[in-house]
Amino acid sequence: MGRIHKLQIIILVLFTVFLVSAAMAQGQRHRVFIVHSYEKDHSCGQPQAAGVIIALKHAGFDDKNMDIQSFYMNTKRRPELIEQQARIALKIIGEFKPDVLVTIDDNAFRTVALQLVDTSIGIVFSGMNGQPENYNETKRFMECRKNPGHNVTGVYELLHIVDAIRIHSEIFPDLIETRIVIDRDSPTGKAIYNQVELELKGLPKERWKIRVVGNLEEYKAELEAANADSSVGAIYPVALMLRDKEGKMHTGPEIFKLTTRISKKPELALNYAFCKIGLFGGAAVDFVAMGKQVGVKVASILNGANPGSIPVEDAENYALAFNLDRARQLKIKIPEEILAAADDIFFKK
16 A cells, blocks of 8 residues: 555544544533523623623633523513513523523523423523522422422522621611611512511511612602611612602612612612612622522533532622722721722722
8 A cells, every 4th residue: 555545544534533523522512591580781680690601611611612692581671571581582492402591580580490390401590589499389390409309400699688787887886777678569679578588587676677669759758768767877779670650660770879869878789789880888799609609500510410419509609899989978988907808899080
């Protein structure tokens, strides 16, 4: 056999190996679908998705071996479209055929994920405010948090509100009461009401009070009442969706800008990104860290783990963040040792 013929055979073998390897690699591409309850770039949803992607990359999943597709239900601005958006999301999921579905916030979990329980798709929820056990009564997706047993696992959004009040007490030693203002009509508002009561169960009742509002005008009235009450030392505004008397919908960023115009008392922030919008701050949910926690679960499923064997967990971390412009506006000096421990500080340069 001539040298040229041998070389041709070697080239042919190498080319065949390349084609087979490429085909195998193509066959091993993983698919992840992320359904947001929110609109694109929302300050709660986008950090969670970013955390998921960071954790996946750390686990070796990137553009070379994974396809990610996202769908934004926009249910915070258009709550009347929840069911319609869920149907669209389910149709796209059926076409995309993901290995893992990630749902961000309760609306996506309730209307999309629960429709896919016990299918071949692994499901990981992020930022759930409602109690998993309550959703389990609607559709059984979990035997228990430690061992879910179906195709669903996820991360419950622990608010860390006890830590938030404790840190505010360090800044304001004379803090008597934290006034918590929650919207009445949204599913998230109702879920957060239960979360707050559960997390603050061990804290003396005189340290906190919940006020529930049904519209923007009632919210303004509560802010004014809190400002007039000397026993109120801080406000925890978690009304994230309110209509005004004209029927116009207002979401979190608009509500918080209104809050800082009316209120003369420091605010605790549900999400540390809300400090960037203008709230005073303190200990707040770290949505990026929660997304990373979710991403670790997604990576485990892509590596072959059974979702039903992966425990449902609470969000482990909170972030310490402050808005220094708001602090100056309120004439508050934050102790240096607390500022030094902060994860993020926002101010205009």
